[in-house]
Amino acid sequence: MGREERDVVARGARLAEAARNVAGDHGRAVEAVRAALAPIHDAAVRRELDAIPVARLQDVTEGRLRLGGVEQSGLRTVGAVLDAGAYRLLQIPGVGRRTVDQMLAAARRLSEAVHETVAVHIDVDRPEPGTTALVVALQVLVEAGPEARRAVDRAGALSQRLEPLLADARPVAGRFRMLLAGPERKARALSAVAELRPLVDEADRGRVPELFAQASVDLLRGPSSDLAAWSDFELRSAEYYSLLAEISGAAPDAAAAEGFLPDEIAERVRAQRLHDAHRRVSLRGYQAFGARFALAQRKVILGDEMGLGKTIQAIAVLAHLAAEGQSHFMVVCPASVLVNWTREIEARSALRTMLLHGPDRRDAFADWKERGGVGVTTFDALRGFPAPDGGEIGLFVVDEAHAVKNPKAKRSQAVARWAERCERALFMTGTPMENRVAEFRSLVGMLDRGVAESLDDGDALAGSVAFRRAVAPVYLRRNQQDVLTELPSLQHTDEWEELSASDAEAYRDAVRAGNFMAMRRAAYLRPERSAKLERLREIVEEAGENGQKTVVFSNFKDVLRVVEEALADGAPVFGPLTGAVPAARRQQLVDDFAAAPGAAVLLAQIQAAGVGLNMQAASVVVICEPQIKPTVEHQAVARAHRMGQVRPVRVHRLPATGGVDERLVEMLARKTRLFDAYARRSEVAEATPDAIDVSDTELARRIVEAEQVRLGTTDGAHVERPDGDRLRRTDGSVTVKP
Structure with missing residues (x-):
């Protein structure tokens, strides 16, 4: 037994020690988060229990308890019952041992349920010592990044293989040990060395020791100042909350996170491997499932509600396929989000991007064909590019896919040609298909003709479960309320205004002329006496005094111009962002708005800003007039109330009494109830005859x-x-x- 064998064992021992060290360093960082989280979580549980009336114990016991005497004794909440305990409860007249036992058992079940489901919200505007300690502890892991997590996973896998081999190879470490070992032990030691050699050689070639060392350095670097940690939390809150959910185990309901897919499809998706070598962002559980769904099913529609990170899921799929050797990818999207796509891919992955847009797009396309990477283009530009031959495109991504639901449109036909000739396609839309099943079927037909042909109105009429089952092979949708437990609150307020005499006169003129759109904006036509405009000023001024940013939405450019003039003397005003503003300029406006210190206002045409732009810098939203479709308002609000938002969002809609606004609000409320009752669950909108929207006309x-x-x-x-x-x-x- 020579020096070479002893060297192999020594290298294996050093590698095993480095693996143990990085796992330990990561474990200590995780325990620091758990220690900081525990008192905050316990306090949140306590608040919930103190808010649950004692009458709820009737629900848990199916009405078997008599609680009148308990409430009369002053124990009015579940928390108070738990605090009282058996002895105090038995002192209440008319309450016996059996009732006490049932009551406490029911209270404990409620407590356990609250403990599992309560979400911890980190209030960035009111930092306290407890939440500061939690943010500081989380920052260590966030700063270490996905590379540290990869190192820990690699360390765990290596340790499982190294430890038993090193134990068997121990006699090789010294000459006398080997001499004293019996024949069987010697044979086992030599066999272990033979298995160790390729393991440590492979680790050296992959620079695994350096990976472990760097991860340990990052995890041991220690937290920065409290102020720096809070600033980083505001910038990357989604990553903080993702880690917090993972460490606390407060993951969303598994069925909801998996889009209520049938078991056989969900099992296949869970078994799909997901490479992360080219990815620079951690995924939430539901996001990893979405990426696996796209990989396992090959051609799919990802219909997650806005704000859940569809772009990140697409990037995860791109990174996985690049790790498997694919070189060419294509993303087609509205012009308004071209810049956002290129930024996201460059920031979240190691993939090369190529913008295929503008006067030089043909030259850029030729360069992309030659060199590869992720081409990013628009629907209209795609029509000018030759459709690929089979197999050359690793993934074809279509963002805002509802834009191609009309099969007669040229852009739809171009997308259909590309989807047919690509082995994998990922269509993405946060817009539920809200008109007719036929339009949804058109999208599905681009991806799986068999599913499309089997889909008929009867599936939708049968209810959400039947419809989900029919489209499950190609369609996955999750909702914010199901998977983003940490999202700050969203408060809607209708600020009803009485029209001034001047407003009323303008409104009557518009009605007399039969001009529907003039009726909708009449309250702003005479700004010097506009009641709505006065209220809008007050909302914006109040937000400004609190250092909050506001986004103001209107359907009308002339209303935005009036608002801009009215706010000229206050906080900085950005925009208006309209459909006529070039894509790059739109993104720049949003970036400038977000970067402005303190209060600021962004003016945006609601249709133009409802697609692709992230406005989570705003915590106040003003909608100047009710919209015709509820989804238009929902999408606009979701641009601010989305993953990454760290403050509660207040939405102020400004309807006027007695006219077109009142009638629209009534119709919107009815449509929204129908939509929530059917579309959110079935993933297409109102398919029953009485639920289909009348046309705008x-x-x-x-x-x-x-x-x-x-x-x-x-x-x-x-x-x-x-x-x-x-x-x-x-x-x-x-x-x-x-």
């Missing part, structure tokens, strides 16, 4: 005619379409003017 006609009757101005000769084309009334009917 029909809605406008009804409202205008009703208002003309109410105000006695029925001499109008036309009704304005919502998109600006005028409708002309002839013999009591309504026709589109040529």
Whole structure:
């Protein structure tokens, strides 16, 4: 037995020690988080229990308890019952041992449920010693990053293989040990050395010792100052909360996180491996499942609600395929988010990006074809590029895929050609398919013709479970409330305003003219006496006094111009961000707004800003007028209330009483109830006959005619379409003017 064998054992021992060290360093960092979290979590549990009325114990015991005497004794909450204990409860007149036992058992079950489900919210505006300690402890792990986690995982896997081999190879470490070992022990030692040699050689070639050493350095570097930790938390709160959920075990409901997929598909997805070598961001559990779903099913629609990180999931899929040797990828998206896509890919992965847009797009496309990477282009530009031959594209990503639901549109046809010729495709949309099953079927048909052909209106009519089962092979959707337990609160307020005399006069003129869109913005046409504008100023000023940023949405450019002039003397105003603003400029406006110190205002046309742009710097949202479709408002609000938001978001909608706004709010409430009852669960919108939206034109006609009757101005000769084309009334009917 020579020096070479002893050297192999020594190298293996050093590698095993480094693996143990990095695992220990990581374990201590995790324990520091748990220690800081425990008192905060216990206090949150206590608050929840103190808020649950004692009557809830009836629900747990199916009404068997008599609790009148307990409440009369002053024990009005579940927390108070637990504090009282058996002895105090037995002193209450009419309460016997059996009742006490049942009551305490029910209270403990509720306590256990609260303990498992309560979410810890970190208030960035009111830091306390406890939350500061938690943020500082988390920062160590966030700063160490995904590389440290990879090192720990690698260390665990290596240790499992190294430790038994080193134990068997121990006699080789010394000549006398080997001489004293029996034949069987010697044979086992030589066999262990033979297995150790390739292990340590492979680790050296992969620079694993350096990986372990760097991870240990990062984990032992120690926390920075409290101020630096809080600043970092504001910038990367999603990563902090992701780690917190992982360490605390407060993961979302597994079925919800997996989109309620059938068991056979969910099992296949869970078994899918996910490489992370080219990825620079940690994934939440539901995000890793989404990436695996796309890989396992090959051609899918990811329909996660906005704010859940669909882009990160797509990048995880790209990084995995790049690790497997794929070299060419294509992302097609609206022009407004081109810059955001290139930034995200460069920040979250090691992949090369190529912007295929603008006058030089053909040259850029040729360069991408030659060198590879992730090409990022628009729907319109895609039409000018030749569709690929089979197998050359690793993944075809379509963002805001609802934009290609019309099969007759040229952009839809171009996307369909590319999807057909790519082995893998990932369509993404946070917009539920809210009109008809036929439109959803059109998207599905680009990915899996068999599923599309098997899908009919009957599946939707049968309810959400039947529909989910029908589309499960190609469709995955999760909702914020199911998987983002740490998301700050969202408060909606309708700020009803009485029209001023000047507003009312402008509104009556618009009704008389039958101009639906003028009716909707009449409250801003005479800004010097606008009641809505005055309230908007007050909201923005209050936010500014609290150092909060505000985003103001309107459907109308001229309303945004009025608002801009009205706010000129206050906090910095950015925008307006409209459909006419180039994509790169839109992103720059949002970046400048986010970077502005203290209070600031961003003005945005609601349709233009509802796609792709992240506005979580804003914690106050103002919607100048009710929108025709509930999803338009939901999407706009979700740009601020999304993963990464660290403050509660307040939404102020400014409707006026007695006119078009009141009628729209009533219709929106009805649509939203239907939408929540059906679409959020079934992933397509109202498919039952009484739930399908009337067209915008029909809605406008009804409202205008009703208002003309109410105000006695029925001499109008036309009704304005919502998109600006005028409708002309002839013999009591309504026709589109040529």
